Amino acid sequence: MKPSLSLETGAEVTWGQSVQMSCSISTQHLGGTFTLQLLSGSFRDTKRVSGGSATFTIPQVAFMHEGAYYCQYQTPVSGRDFTSSQSNTVKFSVTVCLVQPNISVRAPDGGLFWGPQGPKVTRGHSLSILCSTEAQYQGGSFHLLFDGSNTTRTQSALNHSASFYIPELDHSHQGNYSCVYEVTVSSRTFSSNQTEPLTLIVKASLAPIWTYGVRLFLIFLIVVSFILVKKYLNDKHTSQRSDGAHLELQKPSLSLETGAEVTWGQSVQMSCSISTRHLGGTFTLQQLSGPFRDTKTVSGGSATFTIPQVDFIHEGAYYCQYQTQVSGRGFTSSRSNIAKFSVTVSLVQPNISVRAPDGGLFWGPQGPEVTRGHSLSILCCTEAQYQGGSFHLLFDGSNTTRTQSALNHSASFYIPELDHSHQGNYSCVYEVTVSSRTFSSTQTEPLTLIVKGTLETSIFTSTKEVAVELMKPSLSLETGAEVTWGQSVKMSCSISTQHLGGTFTLQQLSGSFRDTKRVSGGSATFTIPQVDFIHEGVYYCQYQTRVSGRDFTSSQSNTVRFSVTGETMKYNHI
Numbered sequence: 001m002k003p004s005l006s007l008e009t010g011a012e013v014t015w016g017q018s019v020q021m022s023c024s025i026s027t028q029h030l031g032g033t034f035t036l037q038l039l040s041g042s043f044r045d046t047k048r049v050s051g052g053s054a055t056f057t058i059p060q061v062a063f064m065h066e067g068a069y070y071c072q073y074q075t076p077v078s079g080r081d082f083t084s085s086q087s088n089t090v091k092f093s094v095t096v097c098l099v100q101p102n103i104s105v106r107a108p109d110g111g112l113f114w115g116p117q118g119p120k121v122t123r124g125h126s127l128s129i130l131c132s133t134e135a136q137y138q139g140g141s142f143h144l145l146f147d148g149s150n151t152t153r154t155q156s157a158l159n160h161s162a163s164f165y166i167p168e169l170d171h172s173h174q175g176n177y178s179c180v181y182e183v184t185v186s187s188r189t190f191s192s193n194q195t196e197p198l199t200l201i202v203k204a205s206l207a208p209i210w211t212y213g214v215r216l217f218l219i220f221l222i223v224v225s226f227i228l229v230k231k232y233l234n235d236k237h238t239s240q241r242s243d244g245a246h247l248e249l250q251k252p253s254l255s256l257e258t259g260a261e262v263t264w265g266q267s268v269q270m271s272c273s274i275s276t277r278h279l280g281g282t283f284t285l286q287q288l289s290g291p292f293r294d295t296k297t298v299s300g301g302s303a304t305f306t307i308p309q310v311d312f313i314h315e316g317a318y319y320c321q322y323q324t325q326v327s328g329r330g331f332t333s334s335r336s337n338i339a340k341f342s343v344t345v346s347l348v349q350p351n352i353s354v355r356a357p358d359g360g361l362f363w364g365p366q367g368p369e370v371t372r373g374h375s376l377s378i379l380c381c382t383e384a385q386y387q388g389g390s391f392h393l394l395f396d397g398s399n400t401t402r403t404q405s406a407l408n409h410s411a412s413f414y415i416p417e418l419d420h421s422h423q424g425n426y427s428c429v430y431e432v433t434v435s436s437r438t439f440s441s442t443q444t445e446p447l448t449l450i451v452k453g454t455l456e457t458s459i460f461t462s463t464k465e466v467a468v469e470l471m472k473p474s475l476s477l478e479t480g481a482e483v484t485w486g487q488s489v490k491m492s493c494s495i496s497t498q499h500l501g502g503t504f505t506l507q508q509l510s511g512s513f514r515d516t517k518r519v520s521g522g523s524a525t526f527t528i529p530q531v532d533f534i535h536e537g538v539y540y541c542q543y544q545t546r547v548s549g550r551d552f553t554s555s556q557s558n559t560v561r562f563s564v565t566g567e568t569m570k571y572n573h574i
Contacts, residue, residue, distance in 0.1 A: 001026055001484075002396055003034075005071045005087040008055070015096045015185050016137070019061050023071035023087060024053035029566050032075030039068040039089060039392065039401075040431050040440055063186050066094040068429060068440045070394075077485060077566025078533065085396035089429070089443050098192035101133040101142070101181045105198070118199040123169055127200075131179035132161035133192065140183030143288065145194060145319075147176045147251055147334035152288070157181070174202040175334070180317060182289050191289055191317045194338050247326050249333035250275050252283075254320045256339040257304070264345045264434055265386070268310050272320035272336060273302035281324030288317040288338060312435050315343040347441035350382040350391070350430045354449070367448040372418055372558065376449075380428035381410035382441065389432030394443060396425045406430070420481040420561055423451040452476070468547050470554035471496050473504075475541045477560040478525070485564050489531050493541035493557060494523035502545030509538040509559060536564040 008020035023034045034054035036045045043065060047054040058065055068091040073084040105112065111122035121127055131142040142162040144153040155162040166173055176197035183190055257269035272283045283303035285294045292314060296303040307314055317340045322333040354361065360374035370376055380391040391411040393402040404411040415422055425446035432439055478490035493504045504524035505516045513535060517524040528535055538561045543554040 002085050003071055003073050003087040005036075005069065005090050007090040007092060009092075011092050013061050013066075013092050013094055015062065015094050016060050019058045019065070019092060020055055021069060021071075021090060022053060022055045023073070025073045025084060027052060027073070027075070029075045029077055029082075032073055034071055034073055036069060036071045038065070039070060039429065040438060041065075041067055043069075061094050063094050063188065063437075066092060067438065068443070075566060080533070080566065082566035085424075086394060086401075089394075091440065091442060096137075096183075096185050096188070096190045098136065098181060098183065098190055099134050100193045101131055101179045101195055103177065103179045103195040103198045104130045104132075105200070106130060113203075115201065117201060120201040120203050121169055123171065123202050123204055125169055127166045127169055127173075129164045129166070129177055129198075130161060131164070131181070131195075133157075133181045135160050137183045137185060140181060143180040143182065145178045145180065145335060145338075147197075149334075157183075169202050171202050174200055176200075180288065180338070188312075189289065189316070191340065193340065194317070247278065247324075247329075247331045249278070249322060249324070249331055251334050252320055252322050252336040254285075254318065254336040254339045256341055258341075260341050261344055262310050262315075262341050264311065264343050265309050268307045268314070268341060269304055270318060270320075270339055271302060271304045272322070274322045274333060276301060276322070276324070278324045278326055278331075281322055283320055283322055285318060285320045287314075288319060290314070290316055292318075310343050312343050312437070315341060345386075345432075345434050345437070345439045347385065347430060347432070347439055348383050349442050350380055350428045350444055352426065352428045352444045352447045353379045353381075354447070355379060362452075364450060366450060369450040369452050370418055372420065372451050374418055376415045376418055376422075378413040378415070378426055378447075379410060380413070380430070380444075382406075382430045384409050386432045386434060389430060392429040392431065394427045394429065396446070406432075418451050420451050420477060423449055423481050425449075451481075468499060468545075468550075468552040470499070470543060470545070470552055472555050473541055473543050473557040475506075475539065475557040475560050477562055479562075481562050483531050483536075483562050483564055485532065485566050486530050489528045489535070489562060490525055491539060491541075491560060492523060492525045493543070495543045495554060497522060497543070497545070499545045499547050499552070502543055504541055504543055506539060506541045508535075509540060511535075511537055513539075531564050533564050536562060 003023050003025040005021060005023050008022055013019050021036060023036060030052060031050055033046055033048045036056040041064065045056050047056065068089045070086045070089045072086055075082060105119050106128045107121055108126055108128065111125035113120045129144060131144060140157045141154055142157055144164045153164055155164065176199050178194045178197050180194045181192040252272050252274040254270060254272050257271055262268050270285060272285060279301060280299055282295055282297045285305040290313060294305050317338045319335045319338045321335055324331055354368045355377045356370055357375055357377065360371035362369045378393060380393060389406045390403055391406055393413045402413055404413065425448050427443045427446050429443045430441040473493050473495040475491060475493050478492055483489050491506060493506060500522060501520055503516055503518045506526040507514050511534065515526050538559045540559045541557045545552055
């Protein structure tokens with residue numbers, strides 16, 4: 001029987017975790033060996049077991065392990081080794097999912113207080129901003145983002161954390177901080193989501209004022225400051241401040257228009273917008289940890305950036321900024337929020353069909369039926385998603401897989417002369433390499449091919465001496481070309497004739513088996529109740545009848561062939 005393969009741990013597995021697959025078979029011939037094989041890779045594992053199943057474990061999966069797998073069972077019977085057909089295929093992909101890091105602050109020399117908005121630190125003191133994450137992967141680095149700066153500070157992770165030190169705080173350090181963790185796993189780089197912003201407020205430090213004159217001067221400064229602040233509040237427009245010489249732009253907003261998961265080769269759109277009256281500026285889109293950068297000068301308050309054909313180098317985190325000219329001076333906004341997308345390859349299930357170049361093809365209830373001796377082409381094809389690639393043709397009657405390169409998204413597997421060994425279930429798998437990564441589709445639904453025996457025409461003539469020319473009979477195998485040891489085999493011999501009531505004979509071509517049946521009709525069914533290895537081989541039949549006192553014998557029928565395997569089913573009623 002065909003074994004069954006199941007995936008115990010889900011179709012998406014995190015890098016470094018374990019994967020379990022279970023292969024099982026229903027047979028009375030236990031004590032054999034199970035083999036697990038990656039369809040398009042080097043992974044292979046075998047297990048000798050006493051029962052009818054084996055569990056295979058990959059303790060730490062890497063990207064080279066992702067793909068489609070099948071299993072087979074092998075066992076010795078009467079001194080001969082027998083191997084099952086390939087099981088169904090199961091497929092899993094390997095992912096890296098980083099948790100969101102944490103951000104915190106520490107003031108080594110004091111001056112730290114917590115207000116309703118977040119930490120408040122006295123100007124002139126030092127501060128450490130700490131980025132940390134869970135112990136998922138070794139190494140990596142942290143990026144510290146600050147919306148008051150166009151630069152990103154980066155430090156290598158040590159014990160899954162990094163500290164960013166500011167030796168002396170001033171008001172330029174006031175603003176929102178966030179962390180992003182980045183790590184390279186098996187030559188692929190991954191970034192986490194950024195932390196929620198941590199708002200840092202820098203407070204002024206006033207030395208003790210002892211003299212009266214200094215106090216008066218301080219009061220004067222407070223009054224002047226109050227007047228200036230009031231003027232500023234009156235002139236404020238949509239959270240911007242402009243006195244002709246200085247401009248504070250709002251933080252822009254970045255949104256991903258096409259979803260957080262994008263198919264390789266498709267387009268990605270991101271939109272950056274800002275609320276400002278100083279239009280006619282330039283938007284810049286920047287990849288956080290990659291080379292991608294794009295700029296657009298627009299007349300309005302937003303810009304849409306398009307990556308027409310995404311590749312794996314494009315996946316990751318992005319931010320945008322806005323820059324404009326006011327009174328001859330250039331002003332740049334703080335960074336926007338970050339938007340992140342990943343690039344995937346999703347292959348559609350291919351199609352399978354057949355074509356008989358020289359005829360002999362009919363469609364029955366189970367599928368295509370082709371006359372033995374004719375040629376056949378099995379066609380695998382898929383949608384035009386990617387260039388190149390190859391097709392694997394799986395056949396449950398063979399331990400090998402035929403492979404051909406895809407031409408115009410299809411491949412044809414040619415069988416020049418069909419016989420009963422070609423009867424069985426066929427399916428296709430499409431495989432393609434995209435930017436050095438190999439991906440496999442799911443296999444097609446099985447196509448069941450039936451090979452039928454030939455029937456040659458003959459002429460019935462009669463003379464005064466009563467000569468009868470019988471047509472050639474047809475022999476068919478009712479129970480498949482591969483029979484399990486100990487089971488029964490049925491073969492049916494039939495003839496088209498008006499001279500009924502004769503005898504059918506079934507004969508093994510190169511063996512001792514012979515059986516005869518006298519029937520009233522035009523067909524006979526022969527049964528071998530318990531096949532052994534001596535029964536496998538080639539058979540033919542003949543028909544003999546008596547007409548006007550003379551015996552006439554037909555020519556030999558077509559031949560049918562079956563093989564005996566050491567695998568048997570466990571019947572439910574036993």
